[in-house]
Amino acid sequence: xxxxxxxxxxxxxxxxxxxxxxxxxxxxxxxxxxxxxxxxxxxxxxxxxxxxxxxxxxxxxxxxxxxxxxxxxxxxxxxxxxxxxxxxxxxxxxxxxxxxxxxxxxxxxxxxxxxxxxxxxxxxxxxxxxxxxxxxxxxxxxxxxxxxxxxxxxxxxxxxxxxxxxxxxxxxxxxxxxxxxxxxxxxxxxxxx
Ligand code: AMP
Numbered sequence: 001x002x003x004x005x006x007x008x009x010x011x012x013x014x015x016x017x018x019x020x021x022x023x024x025x026x027x028x029x030x031x032x033x034x035x036x037x038x039x040x041x042x043x044x045x046x047x048x049x050x051x052x053x054x055x056x057x058x059x060x061x062x063x064x065x066x067x068x069x070x071x072x073x074x075x076x077x078x079x080x081x082x083x084x085x086x087x088x089x090x091x092x093x094x095x096x097x098x099x100x101x102x103x104x105x106x107x108x109x110x111x112x113x114x115x116x117x118x119x120x121x122x123x124x125x126x127x128x129x130x131x132x133x134x135x136x137x138x139x140x141x142x143x144x145x146x147x148x149x150x151x152x153x154x155x156x157x158x159x160x161x162x163x164x165x166x167x168x169x170x171x172x173x174x175x176x177x178x179x180x181x182x183x184x185x186x187x188x189x190x191x192x193x
Contacts, residue, residue: 002105003082006151007113010123011166017084019174027078031064031086065095072103090150110155111177113166117141
């Protein structure tokens with residue numbers, strides 16, 4: 001199973017990626033984690049991206065694309081994986097697509113964890129990071145939408161997109177993901193009486 005996880009900040013993408021890794025035995029491809037690791041090890045890439053990440057900006061496409069390409073081109077590349085935080089821009093989605101084609105690896109699905117903007121604001125405010133005010137969160141959301149809407153369009157056109165509501169308990173959302181992947185039977189609808 002090869003999956004891409006998309007979702008707003010606060011949609012629980014990291015949590016769901018972790019469950020998919022633990023329970024389906026997928027390798028974790030988290031570019032944020034890889035980059036933080038590069039910084040901790042003091043590699044040339046780490047030195048390059050440290051100020052960019054500190055400033056809360058996106059790392060240039062060419063750098064993240066190369067990090068992912070190195071992993072998937074290597075002799076010990078994972079055959080099944082879930083990505084968390086990659087691709088993040090349309091250009092990254094195109095580069096990833098080209099890489100996967102070259103490596104004869106096909107994606108099974110792209111899971112879009114969807115929640116409303118108001119719910120994101122509520123969840124992120126509840127986390128109470130000091131720099132999170134409603135205004136800064138809405139600003140980040142606007143930036144996020146600009147990229148994410150393009151990604152959704154990209155994968156929808158390829159017939160890979162599965163939108164999963166990211167509301168409810170962690171286990172409910174996980175079950176929704178499995179259903180979208182056809183790994184669990186559809187839930188029986190409760191009658192509206
Ligand atoms: P994350 O752990 O996914 O929230 O990523 C943390 C930071 O790493 C982001 O704020 C970006 O600076 C950088 N980063 C991670 N993944 C990407 C990506 N796909 N494209 C650009 N920057 C990224």
